[in-house]
Amino acid sequence: MANLDFWFDFASTYSYPAVMRIAPLAATAGVAVRFRPFLLGPIFKAQGWDTSPFNLYPAKGRHMWRDLERLCADHSLPFRRPDPFPQWSLLPARVAQVGLAEASGEESWGEESWGEEFCRSVFRAQFGEGRRIDDIATIGDILAQLGVDGDAVLAAARAAPIKARLRDETQEAQQRGIFGAPSFVTGDGELFWGNDRLERALAWAARGG
């Protein structure tokens, strides 16, 4: 089956429509998608940025917020601008690694995989409800709703293997030439950047890329 790596950061605005849209589109295209959350912070830092470019360049930021609002309306996604922005995405990124590691069969915290649904829930909480994703209460609520053992998952998220896994993922993203999120990488190494490239990336993957 054709496959596609889906790289995103939990603080990334345009990753919100991408994470909410990708599963049904991928099913239709016949493409298996792997969720790969990483941290944009170290990559931005290497480019000389200490915060989001949407904060560094106010005109770009104004357009982005309005554009995201329009996109969410078009896709019938709830939208509420988070404050502060960007949020610190380390905690949800580590927790997601726990769920996604389980899905890939490396670990097990329950009978069903909850990694992808956790990712969607975090984005919905942040950009749909204006909740803080760097707040352990938000993450705990989401885990409870997913029916997983929050204490065990949070302990695993803070342990060395998951910390290392997230660092490795971030390093791999940078090595693959990723400079923003969301990004999509096909099996043959084609890089597509941006929610607005999601359909093209799936089509490329489906053609055997």
Added chain:
Amino acid sequence: MANLDFWFDFASTYSYPAVMRIAPLAATAGVAVRFRPFLLGPIFKAQGWDTSPFNLYPAKGRHMWRDLERLCADHSLPFRRPDPFPQWSLLPARVAQVGLAEASGEESWGEESWGEEFCRSVFRAQFGEGRRIDDIATIGDILAQLGVDGDAVLAAARAAPIKARLRDETQEAQQRGIFGAPSFVTGDGELFWGNDRLERALAWAARGG
């Protein structure tokens, strides 16, 4: 009739597919489009950039060239990466102002309007054939092919009214919050940035925006 302002810079890479695609899409959508070439240089300078962000951020630049090549293939547009990049767009921008001023009835150098076709020819020369658009020979060839009096047009392009017009257009772009190209502004002031927003901008305009 619904209308849309189409702002672009002749050196802007993603303005190439936008300028080549907009006329038939606008006709289908029932939207009247006004071509408004301006200079991104002063706007980038105000953001602290002395060249294209695609040069300042190499990973972003690598993705853009590959993405543009893929887009051109999808739209059956010829593509050749120009060297150097970005090119100095002052000369074609001033000449375009002559043609577009004529089209709007302010001036007259011939029986037919040639402004929009000139814009398409400049982009085709630069991104389809790899020609230099800061070379007066390229601009002269294009004017000759369009059947207009090149000497008269070039003289007008260098005269004070056209220089002032281009300065005013660039200033208006900045005042409207434009920070990149291509950009689209609807009658009700909605700003859309990027070739990938062209269809949405037309739809917004057609809905009465």
